[in-house]
Structures are given as structure tokens and as C-alpha cells.
Amino acid sequence: MGARPGDVVEAFLHHLAVERGSAANTLAAYRSDLARYLDHLRARDLDDLAAVRESDVAAFVPALRSPPLNLAASSAARALAAVRGLHRFAVRDDLVPVDVARDVVPPALPARLPRALSVDQVEQLLAGCIGDGPGALRDRALLELLYSTGARISEAVGTDLDDLDTNARTVLLRGKGGKQRVVPVGRPALTAVDAYLVRARPALATRGRGSPALLLNARGGRLSRQSAWHVLRGAAEASGLTAEVSPHTLRHCFATHLLAGGADVRVVQELLGHASVSTTQVYTHVTVDTLREVYATSHPRALR
Structure with missing residues (x-):
């Protein structure tokens, strides 16, 4: 056969x-x-x-x-x-004798750097989540978590209640290939999550069947990746940043802002869950571009 x-x-x-x-x-x-x-x-x-x-x-x-x-x-x-x-x-598995695909060359890809918002733009984006209803409180908690932890959207919606340790201010994320990592959660994100847990999640949970998920949808089930992207897109539209935002935007901002603040690239690698530091190093090019802009506008020789 x-x-x-x-x-x-x-x-x-x-x-x-x-x-x-x-x-x-x-x-x-x-x-x-x-x-x-x-x-x-x-x-x-x-x-x-x-x-x-x-x-x-x-x-x-x-x-x-x-x-x-x-x-x-x-x-x-x-x-x-x-x-x-x-x-x-x-x-x-000895199904074929030779790997005929090994030397096939992939198409050349255009060099693209991750797009990161400035700190002010991130604040503007987060401010796009307004309201005190269950959905609005959940959305703010989601976006704050994404920026605070550098989580992929799939990791954020895959988080369970038990994965969040508010005392230690950490969250357990499950990344690609089932790999797990524990990352810190900043105070603003914890504040947003606490508001959601106290004032929103109980009401959402009554509509479902006891989902262990941290982030619930309107029916009380786990928030989907597509719905989370819709939340991010909606906040971007509300804040006038539509063209600047992609599903990975807050993850890119997390990495770029850490490196710009002096964080070691290998620490950022661990926080992002990258298997190789070379994947993380693409963000160093973004910060170098920022430094170059500052140099071009500030150094007396550069102004000549």
C-alpha cells in the first residue's frame, strides 16, 4: 500500500x-x-x-x-x-526512506520588527476599557494582565483561577508545547483583577457550569481567544489606536518597555517563555531604534 x-x-x-x-x-x-x-x-x-x-x-x-x-x-x-x-x-517512523523536504527553501520574508506602543499609548489603550459592568471589569482585567505579564492571548484566556496567586503576586501561564512558567503580576493589574473577581466574576459564573477559568464570557464559560482579541480591538478603537494594534501588541509592549528600562534580555526571554534568546533579541532592535531617535534629536553633533 x-x-x-x-x-x-x-x-x-x-x-x-x-x-x-x-x-x-x-x-x-x-x-x-x-x-x-x-x-x-x-x-x-x-x-x-x-x-x-x-x-x-x-x-x-x-x-x-x-x-x-x-x-x-x-x-x-x-x-x-x-x-x-x-x-x-x-x-x-520509517514510512519513507529519505527526507525530500529538508533542503526546500522557504520564501524570503520581509524584515519586520514587532510594533510596540509607547507607555503613554498603552495608558491610552487601557483607558479605552470604561464602565463598571461585569464585561467592562473583565475586559480591563484582561488587558492589564496582558501588559503586566507579557502573556499571549491564548495563555491569558487559558489561565484558571487557581493559577493566580494574589499573595505572591504571580500567575502561572501555560505556553506553547504545554510549557509552564510563573511570572510576576504588577499592582495595577492585580487591582484590576481584584475588582473583576469581587464585582464581576461571581455574576458571570452564575450563568455557567462552574468553569475554573479566570476570565469568563457572558455565558459563564471560558473567554475565547477570538473574544479576547475582540476586546483588545474594541479598546483600541475607543482610544483611537486601531491601526497600531494586533493580537500580540501588549506582549510586544511588555518586552520592549522592559528592555528599554534596562532589563536583561535573558530575563525577558524567561518571562516571555521563548525557547531561544535569539527570539527575544528582536525586541532589542526596537529599543535601539528608540535610542537612535533620541540621539538624532538631542546630541549636538547629530543636529548638525
């Missing part, structure tokens, strides 16, 4: 879920990308993964970038990463 591509994809996704502990969002992205790869192989009459050549894999990237898909380079690169992972898995 050979190594049927569809069967190998399912085995690979099971491996990611069970052995690697990949997050649901990651699995969904891999499944979507690999479904496109299966379509690509079918279009080439390839029903055995062992028959796939490097040229077949290489042709997948331009196919993604062309009509009707017209994917961005970053999306095509992500899809290729999923395909390369699939072929590595197939070789590891």
Missing part, C-alpha cells in the same frame, strides 16, 4: 497532539496547511509519500503564493514548515 499521504498526516497530527503536546491553535493551523499539501500531491497524482520528490515539495510554495490562494510569504513559510515536519516524522 505504501505510505498514503492522508494516513501519514493523521499520524503526524496525533504525534503533535499526544507526544509533543501542541496547542489546539497550532494543530488547527497544521491541519489546514497539510490539507493544502494533500491537495497539491493529489493534483500531481501522488498517492504514496515515498514517491514524492524534492521538486514536488518545492513546487508547493509557489502554488500557495499564486492564484487562487495568493498566500502571503509568511503564510507560505508556515505551511512549508508543516510539510517539512511531516516529512521528518515520516522518515523517523
Whole structure:
């Protein structure tokens, strides 16, 4: 029968879920990308993964970038990463003899630095959450937590009540691959969370079935990642910062403002949950840009 591509994809996704502990969002992205790869192989009459050549894999990237898909380079690169992972898995499990995807080059990505708001802009954004109702108090607690801890949105909504230690002023976050880390929570965030816990969460909880989640939706269940992004977007619109905000904005601000304040990059790495310090070092470029602006406007030689 050979190594049927569809069967190998399912085995690979099971491996990611069970052995690697990949997050649901990651699995969904891999499944979507690999479904496109299966379509690509079918279009080439390839029903055995062992028959796939490097040229077949290489042709997948331009196919993604062309009509009707017209994917961005970053999306095509992500899809290729999923395909390369699939072929590595197939070789590891002796389903195919050679990793034909190993040397396929991903599309070049434009150099992009994380977009960070200034401290004043963050204050403006947080002020966009107004009102004393349960939803408004929850939204303020969410945004304060995101900025105070550098959590990903998925980590914030995945936090349970028991993960928050108000005495130690810390919260347990569950990151990519199931990795956990404990990070400090600042006083403004604790104040916002306390207001939510006392004046909002009990009312929200009565509408649900006893969810352990820290952040509840209007039905008493766990707040979703999409709803949390909607909260952030709404606060941005209310404060006039719509064009400046993305789902990772407050995480970027957390890292950039720490480094600008003199924090060691390796400490910031731990707080962000980055596996490699090189991932964190992209934020140092942002702070260097800030220093360059200050130099250009302040140094007597720079003014000439």
C-alpha cells in the first residue's frame, strides 16, 4: 500500500497532539496547511509519500503564493514548515526512506520588527476599557494582565483561577508545547483583577457550569481567544489606536518597555517563555531604534 499521504498526516497530527503536546491553535493551523499539501500531491497524482520528490515539495510554495490562494510569504513559510515536519516524522517512523523536504527553501520574508506602543499609548489603550459592568471589569482585567505579564492571548484566556496567586503576586501561564512558567503580576493589574473577581466574576459564573477559568464570557464559560482579541480591538478603537494594534501588541509592549528600562534580555526571554534568546533579541532592535531617535534629536553633533 505504501505510505498514503492522508494516513501519514493523521499520524503526524496525533504525534503533535499526544507526544509533543501542541496547542489546539497550532494543530488547527497544521491541519489546514497539510490539507493544502494533500491537495497539491493529489493534483500531481501522488498517492504514496515515498514517491514524492524534492521538486514536488518545492513546487508547493509557489502554488500557495499564486492564484487562487495568493498566500502571503509568511503564510507560505508556515505551511512549508508543516510539510517539512511531516516529512521528518515520516522518515523517523520509517514510512519513507529519505527526507525530500529538508533542503526546500522557504520564501524570503520581509524584515519586520514587532510594533510596540509607547507607555503613554498603552495608558491610552487601557483607558479605552470604561464602565463598571461585569464585561467592562473583565475586559480591563484582561488587558492589564496582558501588559503586566507579557502573556499571549491564548495563555491569558487559558489561565484558571487557581493559577493566580494574589499573595505572591504571580500567575502561572501555560505556553506553547504545554510549557509552564510563573511570572510576576504588577499592582495595577492585580487591582484590576481584584475588582473583576469581587464585582464581576461571581455574576458571570452564575450563568455557567462552574468553569475554573479566570476570565469568563457572558455565558459563564471560558473567554475565547477570538473574544479576547475582540476586546483588545474594541479598546483600541475607543482610544483611537486601531491601526497600531494586533493580537500580540501588549506582549510586544511588555518586552520592549522592559528592555528599554534596562532589563536583561535573558530575563525577558524567561518571562516571555521563548525557547531561544535569539527570539527575544528582536525586541532589542526596537529599543535601539528608540535610542537612535533620541540621539538624532538631542546630541549636538547629530543636529548638525
